[in-house]
Amino acid sequence: MLAPSVGHYVFVRDDGMPLDFIPGQFIQVHFEYADGTATKRSYSLATIHDHALGPGEAVEIAVSYVPGGAATALFEGLPPGGHVDASGPYGRFCLMPGDRNRRYLLIGTGTGVTPYRAMLPQLETWIAQRGIEVVLLFGARTPAELLYGDDFRAFADRHPQFRFVPCFSRELPDHPHPDVRQGYVQQHLAEFAPNPETDIAYLCGNPNMVDACFEALKQAGLPVPQIRREKYVSSK
Template sequence: MSKWKEAVITRIADRSPSVRSFWLALPDRERLEYRPGQFLTLDLPISENRRERWRSYSIAAAPDGTNEAELCIVQLPDGRGTRYLFEEAEVGTRVLTKEPGGVFTLPERPLDYDVVMICTGTGVAPFRAMLQERLGRETRRFHLIFGCRTAEDLLYREEFEALARKHPHFSYTATVSRERVEGTAELEVLSGYVHQVYQRDYATPRPDLRFYLCGWSQMVDEAAANLLALGYAKEQVILELYG
């Protein structure tokens, strides 16, 4: 069984009205090693039952040579874990965590296919980490398709727009379901949901594509079914579910 480690919250920042970033440092090391796309599991003081205390959150940034990791977390109305993090935790709070885990990662070798990243809400977190690490050393195309409700929910918008300006092989499309949002030269914005984007842009199956899906299970399940119905092979669709 994995050994629990002590971590300390070093910084907290608002990302939207309902999302915050929490930076956790592991004092037992100088560098925290992990692969973009992996997550940290926290043991939060919210229950006597240990399994009810465990919450897993994707790491939202690539390794930077320090012993810290950024977690991008949405506050859930009925979530005991996020209630604790948003209402009780503060800089200096100590929690238990395990070593980074998960297999929702890109291959370590250079890519021989284009990557389409489809996500909603804080499901964008692992993709941010992947893009930070890989865009500068890959020639294959990356397309981030990000669904949310309002302009305020477009997490890391300025950062992704800057990446689109810097890297011609990266494109960024957002779908917003509850209000009209203006796009830019670097960001295409559509009213609606993520499904319309990949069904428009990738209607004809190609063997040199991989779809990485991350977000709420309803969106991920629907997108996976749609892609298979379009004719993509099962191994071309890689999933990470939230809730």
């Protein structure tokens, strides 16, 4: 469990082949409701390519549990060694090789931070090769809901060009890091002075947060092509 209501799942393909994906993409898990109606849910890939299982062999996702949810029942009832049917990868919420910006503003809430975990190896390469800076603003209600927080803090400790800024709306940690903030991510975005000359921003998670930050970034002068969005809506 990553949080009281979020599980981390690791899969491998039945055929033993790696899942070739671009960090930021998602898969769709296919299943049926109790009445036999086919449905599906989308999950961003959390996989870091240098996983211990080998390059690309693991397929990692974070699953939010929704009370009474059909997908929640599927995953909660899945034993070790259990199977799911999935398709993909899909999506274009990815770092673009042609980008020439000097800084990335990565903004997320809840499981919307999942694609940023998968991007860490790519960001590490670009920090070394292009000298980019990265700010990750991550909104959570409490420290217990800070998904993959240890991964992001460790990465920030190794790379001074990467700042990890957790924003807690309800409860602060007992001994907060200097980069911890209280409130919502959109309240702290201005602190980092979004700049159309240097920045590309990514927004992923709660639709209200995405909309608020999108408007704030536009007001700061960022053109729409420099703001990349993906909204997460929990569905049963």
